[in-house]
Amino acid sequence: MRSPVFIALDTPDIERAKTIASAVRNHVGGIKLGLEFFAANGPDGVKEMAALELPIFLDLKLHDIPNTVAKAVQALRPIRPAILTVHAGGGRAMMEDAKAAAPIDTKVVAVTLLTSLDGEDLHDMGVASDPHDQVVRLTELAKLSGLDGVVCSGREVKAAKTIWPDGFFVVPGVRPASGKTADQKRTVTPADAMHAGASIIVIGRPITGADEPDIAARAIEATL
Numbered sequence: 001m002r003s004p005v006f007i008a009l010d011t012p013d014i015e016r017a018k019t020i021a022s023a024v025r026n027h028v029g030g031i032k033l034g035l036e037f038f039a040a041n042g043p044d045g046v047k048e049m050a051a052l053e054l055p056i057f058l059d060l061k062l063h064d065i066p067n068t069v070a071k072a073v074q075a076l077r078p079i080r081p082a083i084l085t086v087h088a089g090g091g092r093a094m095m096e097d098a099k100a101a102a103p104i105d106t107k108v109v110a111v112t113l114l115t116s117l118d119g120e121d122l123h124d125m126g127v128a129s130d131p132h133d134q135v136v137r138l139t140e141l142a143k144l145s146g147l148d149g150v151v152c153s154g155r156e157v158k159a160a161k162t163i164w165p166d167g168f169f170v171v172p173g174v175r176p177a178s179g180k181t182a183d184q185k186r187t188v189t190p191a192d193a194m195h196a197g198a199s200i201i202v203i204g205r206p207i208t209g210a211d212e213p214d215i216a217a218r219a220i221e222a223t224l
């Protein structure tokens with residue numbers, strides 16, 4: 001079985017993205033390309049990365065009115081990513097229309113509550129729930145909307161999976177025990193994320209920021 005680790009290639013530099021992806025390819029299950037990469041390299045850059053023949057997770061976190069998101073997903077169809085993200089906060093109609101516009105074999109998953117946010121941030125935004133309840137509520141909504149799964153932290157994935165046993169669960173904000181959390185607030189270790197029920201885990205800086213990314217990726221793989 002392929003590794004459950006998707007490496008987040010958060011860089012505008014496509015050559016750097018290719019170098020890291022090539023170095024870690026035997027220790028990861030796929031590559032995640034997000035806003036930073038997409039803003040610099042666009043769909044052609046994503047297609048160029050597809051030549052590496054690793055599954056592509058296109059993390060654009062689409063969040064707009066249903067028509068706009070559906071048209072954006074339609075425009076992305078030629079890329080045929082394995083996984084594509086939208087924000088659950090866009091609501092049910094937006095998620096339904098995003099799924100309907102996506103290629104049949106693309107998993108469309110909804111970001112519930114960013115792993116960079118905690119209960120205090122929710123409070124500041126006027127949301128009365130704690131992170132756990134907010135993730136559970138948005139997971140229910142994503143399920144009702146016909147999506148394939150959600151993105152949540154390792155702290156909530158067990159509860160999310162309880163209400164959606166066959167959902168696909170993406171867990172970022174993953175840190176090896178000694179890793180720097182940086183801007184992430186709801187972190188867990190890779191092994192804890194997998195034990196709690198993650199389908200895949202997303203890891204960026206703990207690998208890409210290491211002197212030798214392949215060794216860092218192999219060390220993480222060995223803990224799983």
Ligand SMILES: O=C(O)c1cc(=O)[nH]c(=O)n1[C@@H]1O[C@H](COP(=O)(O)O)[C@@H](O)[C@H]1O
Binds near residue numbers: 034115
């Ligand atoms: O959708 C995501 O992948 C995502 C959702 C989320 O709640 N938190 C989160 O960190 N991510 C992404 O996961 C990656 C985490 O990167 P590192 O913090 O460097 O491991 C980044 O590319 C984020 O964009």
